[in-house]
Amino acid sequence: MAISWTRHRFSGGALALDAANTVVHRGDPARSFDRFERAEELPRFAAAATGYRAAELGARKLSVADIRSALPKVLAIREATDRLFRNAVRRGAVATADMPELLGACAGALAGHDEHLRLPDQPFGDPATPLQLEAALAVSALSLLSPDSVRRLRICPNCNWLFVDRSRNASRLWCDMAVCGNRQKAKRHYRRRKAQEVPHA
Ligand SMILES: [Zn+2]
Structure with a gap:
């Protein structure tokens, strides 16, 4: 079944982390699965990321010219x-x-690409033409190596996703409050109610 690339799936705060988070429940073999298992998802992810990551990409469109050759580079x-x-x-x-x-x-x-990056208003190069997904992932990942980004990196305690906390006081706990925050709240509420229940004689 095709993946629905919703906004929640772009909670990483950076394109490279959104891609890392396409492995769901990483480290939990019973629940873990890979949203790039079908290579056909790459262009669909690229199209959704073009919208959700427009600010990071400087409005540059992402594309996947050749799915088969892009896949091993994207996964690496x-x-x-x-x-x-x-x-x-x-x-x-x-x-x-x-x-x-x-x-x-x-x-x-990045090998074989001819791009000019990091211009003041063109961080991922000239938005007049599309950029290949694997090249964009490389630029995004490398940009995360700055001390400020590393300081703001978090792991969501509910879903184990990586995200950048760009909140002013760097106090965000969840990748997405509306999804993971609420799930944890519901779990706590359930546990409290269970604890308060009087056992039947
Ligand atoms: Zn989460």
Whole structure:
């Protein structure tokens, strides 16, 4: 069944983290699944990300020219991104041991492209033409290495997704309050009610 790429699935706060979060319940073999299991989801993800990540992308459209050649590059960046930044949340620092894998994956995704990035109003290059998804993931992942981004990285305690907390006082707990925050509230409420129930004799 095709994935519905809703706003909630772009709760990572950065394109590279949204891609990392396409593995749901990572680390939980019983519940984990991969939304990129069908390669046909790549262009659908790219189309949705074009809308939800327009601010980060400087309104540049994302596309996938060749699904089969893009898939291994996208998955390599996704896995390296998750490993490096998940470890960074746990340690509060980026480990050099995690960097070669990410930098290698980014190099593979950017090789052969001819783009001019980081112009003041064109962070991902000229929005007149579309940018390939794998190249955009590389640029997004590399931009997260700044100390301010690392300081704001979080892991959602409900769904285990990575996200950047851009709130003013950096106190956000959930990837998405409307989804994960409410689920946790409902669970707490249920547990309290169970605890208050008088057992029948
Ligand atoms: Zn969450």
